[in-house]
Every structure is written in C-alpha cells, then in structure tokens.
Amino acid sequence: MGRKRKGRDISGWLVVDKPAGVTSTAVVNKVRWAFDAKKAGHAGTLDPDATGVLAVALGEATKTVPYITDALKAYEFTVRFGEATRTDDAEGDVIATSPLRPSDDDIKEALHGFVGEIMQVPPQFSAVKIDGERAYKLARDGEDIDLAARPLWVEELTLLDRPDEDHAVLMMVCGKGGYVRSIARDLGETLGCLGHVRTLRRIWSGPFSTDDALSLEQIDAMAKSSELDTFLKPLQTGLADLPELSCNAEAATRLRNGNPGKVITSGVDYGEECWVSLDGVPVAVGRYKAGEVHPTRVFVTT
Template sequence: MARKKGRDISGWLIVDKPAGMTSTAVVNKVRWALGAKKAGHAGTLDPEATGVLAVALGEATKTVPFVTDALKAYRFTVRLGQSTNTDDAEGEVTGTSEARPSDDEIKAALGGFVGQIMQVPPQFSAVKIDGERAYKRARDGETMEIEARPLWVEELLLTDRPDADHVELEMTCGKGGYVRSVARDLGEALGCLGHVVTLRRIWSGPFEAEDGITLEEIERLAKSPELDEKLLPLEVGLAELPELKCTPEGAARLRNGNPGMVIPGDVDYGDEAWASLDGHAVAVGVFKAGELHPNRVFVQG
C-alpha cells in the first residue's frame, strides 16, 4: 500500500471561509499549503456560507469530535415572503406570500425555536437516506421524507430588520443544526415563508471568525514558515474538557494505551478528561480511581 505523502504536522488552522467554496475544498487547500499528510475539519459549512472553518492537522484530528460537539454561533439573514427548494437563495422559488410579520411577531415566534427542538434537515443536505446523500436524490427531483432530529438551541435573537422583507438573526446551538431549516420553519410559523440569503458562522467552540485566516492569505503564505506560525496547538481543541496533569511514568503508560496515574483535579469518577505532561496533550480518556483510562492517545514529537 502506498504511504500518504506529506509532513507530520499537527495543530489547528482557523480559516475564515469565503463564500462559493465547499468545506472539503478549503481543507484540501490548507493541506496543500502546509504540505500536511493529514487534515480534516470540525463541522461543515454550506458552500455559500462564510466564517469559522476549523481545520485540524495531524494529531489534532483526534480532537475534532470535541470541537464538533461544542456550541457554535451563526449570524444570518432571512428573506421573508419566499420559500425555495434548497431553503436558501441558491434554490428555485417554490412559494410566495404577501404577509410580512411585525418585529414583535417575529420575536414571539423565535421562542418556539429555543431549547431542545426537533428539526427536519433540508432536502438538499448531506443527510443519508437509504445510504445515499439527500442532496443527490433531491437533484434528481425526488422529494424525501427526512426524519426530524433533536437540536439544542441555546439562543435565537432578532438583531436587525433592514426592511420589511429581511430579518437578521443570531443563533447559538449545538451540533447538527441546519440554519436553513430554522429559516424555513420560522417562515412557516409566521405564515409568510422564508429562506436564508446570507449565513456566517461567527464562532465554533473555542474558535472565533475574527481570528481566522483568509484563503488569500493561505495562498500567499503557502509552503512558508509564516503559515506554520499561524497554527494553534492541538490542545486548543480540548478546551471543552477538563485537564489532568500526569507524571512522566503515567504519560509513558498512557502512550502505550494503558491506564496511567494522573494528579486528581476537578474531575469526578467516570468523567471524560485529557491528560497533559509539560502542557502537551498525552491522551483523552475516562478518569477512574486516580487513573486515566485512555481512548485517544496523542503522538507528539
């Protein structure tokens, strides 16, 4: 089997994704620019969406689930009075309405989208239906019954009303949320229809869009030490988990996949945590009786 070419480089590069690119294309550009062997991202953005796309490299890919599971925030604009088959401005208009709710009516309706809600993903989404992506079947003209799934919405606020046809909203939610579904369902709840026209992820877990690097800058700094310096350590991806320090002996055992002694901290029996030695992540695992039982081990030079 041919070995993957590239550098064994680890860390996070936070990209301020431009509109018009898929998340996979951005990851591929980052991998090329850094000459990295391995890369992935923590949460897909629609091609026309902008904002935080956290790209993990090397050993940092093992921390992706912890960033994906963290809260994230979106700023988006909803066009009232029209529904589309994609629930955004890229699709075909499927319905229109002359109704235009007041600001107070909109604010009142937003309450129904906060807390633990059930959400049906868009027809054009990456959800798998009988083993095939929904968007592929939707492109063939098929309309599918997509099962609703739970979503935690921490906050949903009306931030601006530029005109009668548009509202600007900010939403903080857990993983698996579709902003396009919120726009669609809000329009239906208000009796006026609606779809997303702009979407920006402003933060995701520990990462902020304002700290992100642009694609233009990535291309300008490609293959240079300056781009390496933009990398954040993989430990940043563990910000949502408690840290426990370990001894060199404990670290050696953990690196071999065995339970290792850690210094007790603010962690209860059975809690998930990560162990560090001299500030560097050694493993993620479950704390039991003074030891961390690893389920992810980091290989750092």
C-alpha cells in the same frame, strides 16, 4: 499495503474564514497543501455559499475534531420573507410565495418557539443519509424525501436587525447538527409568510472565532513558509471543554500504549472524560477512574 502519504508531521488547528462559493473540502485541501501536511480535516461543514469560521485540524489535532463538532456554534444569518425555495436558501428555485410580512414584534415572539430543545427536520438538500444515500442526491434525482425530525439544542436565537420588510438578520447559538436553513424555513412557516436563508456566516465555533481566522488569500500568500506556522493553534485547543490532568513520564508511556496511567487529579469525577498532559504536551484523552485515566485517544506528538 497502502502508499504512505507524503508531507510534514505537523499538528494543530488553523482557523479559516471561508468565503462564499467554496466547499469546506476545498478549504481543507488548500490548508493541507499550504502546510504540506500529511493529514487534515475540518470540524463542521459549511454550505458552499456560507462564510465564516471553518476550523481545520492538522495531524494529531484531527483526533480532537469530535469535541469541536459537539461544541456550541454561533451563526449570523439573513432570512428572506415571502418566498420558499426548493433548497431553503437563495440558490434554490422559488416554489411558493406569500404577500404577508411579519412585524418585528411578530418575529421576536415567534423566535421563542425555536429556543431550547427543539425538533428540526433537515433540509431536503442536505448531507443526511437515507438508506446509505445522501438526501441531496435523492432530491436532485427528483425523489420525494421524508426526513425524520431530530433534536437540536438552541441556546439563543435573537433578532439583530430589520433592514426592510422582506428581510431580518438573526443570530443563533446552537449545538451539533443545527441547520440554519431549516430555522429560516420553519420560522417563515410559523409566521405564515414563508422564508429562506439569504446569507449565512458562522462567527464562532467552540473556541474558534472569526477574530482568529485567516482568509484563503492570506493562506496563499504565506503557503509553504514558517510564517504560516505561527498561526497554527496547538492541538489541545480542541480540548478546551475537557478538564486537563497531568502525569509523569512513566504514566505517559503507558497511556500512549493504550494502557491506564496514573494522573494527578483535581476535582474530576469518576468516569468523567478528560485529557492528560506531560509538561503541557497532550498525551491522551480518556475516562478518569480511581486515580487513573483509561485512554480512548492517544497522541504521538512530542
């Protein structure tokens, strides 16, 4: 039998403004320590040198992580033209250069080809698995990696600023699985001048934005205190894109035991995914079928 993890049974979301030079895992560990929480996870990895919104789930909120992972996200990033790097960002060695530089109009025109449903090849230095191995490990070992293109939905991609001829600041709103480094690489290739990501910041992810985020310094200052608890968002924040249905106490018990439970419905289609609450407290997530919800995830919070 595994050892029971010590800590508080606390559930909810904390929005962190991740600094550069720190891994997403390190941020999760810091948050779990600060709350003395039993369980924590995050919704969407940021590269170590990237900054911005990292939504950290505690306790039962970890069951809602997939809904944030699947939600739209927005990134602001700077592309450096004229250089291709091994990692598609500023950390990698420069592997090719070009004297060409695009005009603003060239950039705006090229961006149209990166909006909508596109096919994207992940960077070689990425967490994509190949035969059970991470691509970045194979790349570090010098192996020639052939990564398959995968679909990505890009809602918006716009030019925000042009500080100089070598750089452009862009903003992208995209779905799950988007690699900003690939966008920069492919944009540079399309423009014939090469390119890589210089800086990257996630400005919002689903319902979470930098406006709500705490720095690691703030978390450190409030660690193990009731003050930090006040910044915790309820676990149902991660269910913002799903319709909410209510139920009575009897149905709540059935749902929490993994059985279908009757709900009060309003405009939910047969088979639609939704979440169920009792007096505002999340009970379960499941599929609506003929007056009942068949649970796929249940919550034990009270």
